[in-house]
Amino acid sequence: MDDELLRRVTAWIAEDPDPRTRAELEALVAAGADAELAERFAGTLQFGTAGLRGALGGGPMRMNRAVVIRAAAGLAAYLGSRGGGLVVIGYDARHMSYDFARDTAAVVTGAGLTAALLPRPLPTPVLAYAIRRLGAAAGVMVTASHNPPQDNGYKVYLGDGSQIVPPADAEIAARIAAVGPLDEVPRAADGAWRVLGDDVLEAYLDRAAAVVRPGGPRELSVVYTPMHGVGMETLDAAFARAGFAAPLRVERQAAPDPDFPTVAFPNPEEPGAMDLAFATAREAAARAAADGSPAPDVVIANDPDADRCAAAVPDPAAEAGWRMLRGDELGALLAAHLVRTGAAEPGRDVFAASIVSSSLLSRIAAAAGLRHEDTLTGFKWIARVPGLRYGYEEALGYCVDPDGVRDKDGVTAALLVAELTAALKAEGRGLADLLDDLALAHGLHATDQLSVRVADLELIGAAMARLRARPPARLAGLDVTSAEDLREGVGGLPPTDGLRYRLAGQDVESARVVVRPSGTEPKLKCYLEVVVSPAAGLPAARETATGVLSALKADLAEAAGL
Incomplete structure (x- = not known):
């Protein structure tokens, strides 16, 4: 091990407040695990619009108490410069989640702000709801969502109940970078912060139950x-x-x-x-x-x-x-249900989805006299659409009550799925029948995804660079009619790292491909959509769409060098 790496590891061990991660790093030093240590100390886990997320372990490139204490101190400094206030903190049941939540409460309280912990491990939407109900200045949810078990994360919301977006993410990151030695970060003792009772959870449950109509079918x-x-x-x-x-x-x-x-x-x-x-x-x-x-x-x-x-x-x-059901299919079903039950008001309410989601939502909205908006990927953007009544993203995220939870909420979405299924069952039908209705009314919108998980993040950058240098002219036998670099902020959207291709050919009404690095996992994600007329019947349309999607995946993988 070179002297500089050993110096950095030794300094980290001396400052790390957690005996478990100190012992882990000491064992790696004793074992001569130079490559592992070099990777852990190659930089710092970056704070961005998804907050923090990474594997648990010692070192600045891992999720650990030292990293979380710095993040909490930076967040507290940011909030203090804007008047302070209450910070609500939630956590799930992952390894170290409670420790990270308690550290956050200690740092926030030590900085002169007020901290309140949810009473036990609870869903993220309960935390998002609590921020708005309690009039908090911010919220923190300790979770890695659907990541593997070795990961944990740190998601930050501001007082409107939405996840952070630029420039707040960069401003908080700058405050984190300015945090000095950990022993100089004030931390309150256990008991100095408030632990909430079940009142907030009960209020959330009342609000959640209200997303379904009273007196409707419940047999399922x-x-x-x-x-x-x-x-x-x-x-x-x-x-x-x-x-x-x-x-x-x-x-x-x-x-x-x-x-x-x-x-x-x-x-x-x-x-x-x-x-x-x-x-x-x-x-x-x-x-x-x-x-x-x-x-x-x-x-x-x-x-x-x-x-x-x-x-x-x-x-x-x-x-x-x-x-x-694909996320896009369920997204369309819930939108159709809200239209069908009169829960969305024409001329006022807005349906929104991210640019990687199916365009079917825009057709459902137009037919119902509702406005529709496209956003960048993530509910940090969807939830901020003015007049939002319903928003979804193909990755199984649905916001069905934006005035209550300004984020995706799997509990209220499940209630709407149950209500819709029960209503269709009472008619002798099912969710698949409603999907057929939507295809006949608006065209068959078929979606798929090419997702490549990598061990080396440089492979993602290389694939994006290859596509930018040599944009494909044809994919799956379809002509690429437009190629947009989303870094340029197309269509009024903020700049983001992504590429969008629109395609056309005689067998399809339209097709679309979006390529982007994942914001939460080491993946390159390619989102595919094909729209086919049902004039020849739905079975034929589905066969055509399946063939085109399969060819798109193969051709796109080759074009990206995957």
Whole structure:
């Protein structure tokens, strides 16, 4: 190990307040793990619009108490320069989440601000709701959402209940960079801050239950998994308050478990993540056939912090007997439901989605006389759309009550899924039937994604540089009619690292590709959409769309050098 690296590691160990990460770094030094230590000390975990997120461990490139204390001190300095106020702090059940929440409360209180902790591990939307209800200046949620078990994160909201956006992120980052030695950061003793009771949670549940109409159909059977996260208790209570029967839980995933033992990635979108939920649904269907009990109508899943919502429908043609709805499909279904129930007012309310989401939402909105807005990726942008009534993003995020929770909320989205499923069941129909209706009315909008996880982030930069240097002229036999570099701030959107291609050809009405680095994971993500006329029938349209999407993925991977 070179002398400079050893000096930096030794200095960090001397300052680190956590004996666990100190011991970890000392063991790495003793083992001569130079490459590992060099990576951990190659820079600092960057604070941005997603706050902080990374693997747990010692060193400035990991999530640990030293990094969190600095982040909290920088946030407190930023808020203090703007008048201070209350900071509400929530946390999930991941490793170190409570420690990071308590450190944040200690630093915020030590800086002369007021801190309040949620009473226990709770969903992210409860924290987002609490900020607005309590009139806080800011909120912090300690969570890594759907990341792997070795990760944790630190998400920051300002007083409007929305996640931070530029320039606030850069200003907070500058304050963090200016924090001196940790032993000079004032920290209050345990007990100096407020721990909230259940009042805020009860108010959230009342608000959540109000997203469904009183007196509507409630007859349905739901299979539910919180994916080893913190959603079970809150969703059960919300369902009961709204008049729905308790969902049939996926028992092996029902209790919070930071190791996520039954899934490779605790994300409903990942292959295999829903296997236990589908097995539970099949077992329930078999019991129903034998004893006449209700067979499951829908499977619902939250991610570990319950801000995302996934749904699956029965499908005899699928290997598991169930088919996961794509995020875009569920987004369109919820929008159609809000239109159908009169919950959105023409001429006033706005539907919004990010530029990586399906354009079907814009057609649903136009047909209903509603305004529609495109935003950059992330609810930090969607939630800020003036007049927003409903917003969604293809990555299973849905904002159905923006006046209550100005962020994605997997609990209220699950309630709307249940209400819609029950209403359709009362008509002898299902979610798949409504999807067919939307395709016939607005064209078949088929979406897919090419997502490449990398160990070396430089590979993502190289792929983006390759596409910028040699933009494709054709993809999947379709002509690229426009190629936009989103760094230039196209269409009135703020600049962002991304590329958008629009395509045309005789077999499709339109097609679109968006390529961008993930903001929360080491992934390059390519979002694909094909719109096909249903004139020849939906089966033919689906076959055409499937073929084009498959060819798009292959051609795009080649163009990006993936």
